[in-house]
Amino acid sequence: MPAGVVIAGAGQAGFQVAFSLRSRGYDGPITLIGNEPHIPYQRPPLSKGFLAGKQEIRHLHLRPAAYYAAQAIDFLAGEEVTRIDRPSRQVELGSSRQLNYDTLILALGARVRTLSLPGAELDGVCYLRSLDDAADLRQRLQQANEIVVIGGGFIGLELAAVARLAGKRVSVVEVQPRLMPRVVSPVISEYYAKLHRDRGSEIRLHSVPSKIIGAHGRAAGVLLNDGTHIPADLIVAGIGVLPNIGLAEGAGLETANGIVVNEYLATTDPCIYAIGDCAAHPSLFTETLIRIESVQNAVDQAACVAAAICGETRPYTDVPWFWTDQFDVKLQMAGLSSGYDQVVARGDPGSNKFSVFYFREDRLIAVDSVNRPADHIASRKILGSGSHLRPDEAADEGIDLKSFAPAG
Numbered sequence: 001m002p003a004g005v006v007i008a009g010a011g012q013a014g015f016q017v018a019f020s021l022r023s024r025g026y027d028g029p030i031t032l033i034g035n036e037p038h039i040p041y042q043r044p045p046l047s048k049g050f051l052a053g054k055q056e057i058r059h060l061h062l063r064p065a066a067y068y069a070a071q072a073i074d075f076l077a078g079e080e081v082t083r084i085d086r087p088s089r090q091v092e093l094g095s096s097r098q099l100n101y102d103t104l105i106l107a108l109g110a111r112v113r114t115l116s117l118p119g120a121e122l123d124g125v126c127y128l129r130s131l132d133d134a135a136d137l138r139q140r141l142q143q144a145n146e147i148v149v150i151g152g153g154f155i156g157l158e159l160a161a162v163a164r165l166a167g168k169r170v171s172v173v174e175v176q177p178r179l180m181p182r183v184v185s186p187v188i189s190e191y192y193a194k195l196h197r198d199r200g201s202e203i204r205l206h207s208v209p210s211k212i213i214g215a216h217g218r219a220a221g222v223l224l225n226d227g228t229h230i231p232a233d234l235i236v237a238g239i240g241v242l243p244n245i246g247l248a249e250g251a252g253l254e255t256a257n258g259i260v261v262n263e264y265l266a267t268t269d270p271c272i273y274a275i276g277d278c279a280a281h282p283s284l285f286t287e288t289l290i291r292i293e294s295v296q297n298a299v300d301q302a303a304c305v306a307a308a309i310c311g312e313t314r315p316y317t318d319v320p321w322f323w324t325d326q327f328d329v330k331l332q333m334a335g336l337s338s339g340y341d342q343v344v345a346r347g348d349p350g351s352n353k354f355s356v357f358y359f360r361e362d363r364l365i366a367v368d369s370v371n372r373p374a375d376h377i378a379s380r381k382i383l384g385s386g387s388h389l390r391p392d393e394a395a396d397e398g399i400d401l402k403s404f405a406p407a408g
C-alpha cells in the first residue's frame with residue numbers, strides 16, 4: 001500500500017493540490033492536514049465582502065464539507081504538523097500521530113507580522129489573516145467608531161475602505177511617503193491616496209507610530225513619533241507577513257525568506273515540495289528567488305506540483321497576477337514591476353479607468369489596470385507570450401492591446 005501524498009497546510013494552495021490531483025485521476029491516498037478548525041476557505045473576502053457583512057462563512061468555503069470524503073481526501077482539521085522525519089518519510093502531528101508519505105507538500109502559508117510598540121498587547125489591537133481573525137474583527141468593527149489602520153498596503157486599505165463605507169472615522173498611518181509602495185508606481189499610489197481621501201478617510205503618509213495609547217485596559221489611540229495623537233477604539237495593523245518556515249528549517253531544508261524550491265517547486269529534498277505563500281521560488285520575472293502572496297500563485301503552483309506527481313513534470317513559469325478591491329475600484333496587476341526604469345499610462349486616472357505599463361530596458365515587465373479588466377487580460381497574455389510591446393504603443397489608446405496578445 002503506497003503512503004501517497006501528505007499535504008501540510010489546508011489553505012488555498014493545500015486544497016488546490018488535493019483537488020488538482022483528484023481531477024487528474026490520481027488514485028493514491030491523499031491526506032490534507034490543516035491547523036485551523038475550518039474546512040479550506042478563501043482568504044480574499046476576509047478583508048472585503050465577509051468583513052463588510054455581505055458574505056457568510058459558507059460562501060468562503062472552497063468546497064462543501066462533503067467534498068473531501070466523496071473524493072477520498074483524508075482531511076484532518078485542527079491538526080498541526082510538528083515535525084518531519086525525512087529519513088523515514090514520516091510527519092508527526094500535534095496529536096502525536098505519525099503519518100508516512102511518499103510525497104510531502106508544504107503549503108504552510110504565512111503569519112502576520114506583529115507590531116513591536118509599547119501598548120501593542122492591549123485589547124483592541126487586531127490583525128487579519130484567518131477566518132477567526134476576520135469574524136472577530138467584523139464584530140469589533142460594528143461596535144467601533146474610530147478606526148486606525150497601521151500600514152497602507154493592500155489589506156490595510158481594503159479594510160479601511162470597508163470601515164469607511166460602514167460610516168466609521170478612518171485614519172490610515174503609513175511609514176512610507178506613499179501607499180502600497182513596494183508594489184505599485186507613484187501614479188497608482190497617488191490615485192489611491194486621493195480615492196481614500198475623497199471618500200473621507202485620513203491618509204497619513206511618512207508617519208511613524210511610536211506607541212499604542214491605552215485607557216481602562218484597552219487601546220484608545222495611536223501616538224505618532226511627531227507627537228500627534230490619533231484617538232481610536234479599534235486599531236488594525238496590516239504590516240506584512242512572515243512565511244511559515246519553521247517546520248522546513250527543523251527538517252534541515254534550505255530556507256531564505258521562504259522555503260527554497262527549484263523551478264519545479266521541489267525543496268532540497270526531492271520528495272518534498274513547497275508551494276504558495278511559504279515558497280521562495282525562481283521566476284522568469286525576477287533574477288532572485290521570490291515569494292509571492294497571491295491566490296494565483298498558490299493555485300498555479302499547486303497545479304504544477306499535482307502535474308509533476310502525475311508524471312507531467314514542467315517548470316513553474318506562470319505569469320504572476322493579483323487583484324485588490326477598494327470601494328468600487330478594482331486594481332488588477334500582472335507581472336512583477338520591481339526594477340522598472342520606465343512607466344507609461346494608458347488612459348486618464350481622472351476617469352477612474354486607466355492602466356500603467358512598467359518597462360525595464362524597453363521590455364514590458366508588468367501592467368497595473370484600474371477598472372480596465374480587458375487591459376489586464378490582454379497584458380497577462382502579452383507577458384506570458386513574450387510578445388514585444390513598445391512604451392509608445394502601450395500608451396496609445398488607438399492601438400488594440402489584443403493584437404499583441406496571442407489568442408486563447
Ligand SMILES: Cc1cc2nc3c(=O)[nH]c(=O)nc-3n(C[C@H](O)[C@H](O)[C@H](O)COP(=O)(O)OP(=O)(O)OC[C@H]3O[C@@H](n4cnc5c(N)ncnc54)[C@H](O)[C@@H]3O)c2cc1C
Binds near residue numbers: 278
Ligand atoms: C485578508 C486577506 C486578503 C487577501 N486578498 C487577496 C486578494 O485580493 N487577491 C489575492 O490574490 N490574494 C489575496 N490574499 C492572499 C492569498 O489569500 C494568499 O496568497 C493565499 O491564501 C496563499 O495560500 P497558501 O495556501 O499558500 O497559504 P494560506 O492560505 O495561508 O494557507 C496555509 C494554511 O496552512 C496552515 N498551517 C501553517 N502551519 C501549519 C502546520 N504546521 N500544520 C498544519 N497547518 C499549518 C495555516 O494555518 C493555513 O491555514 C489575501 C490574504 C488575506 C489574509
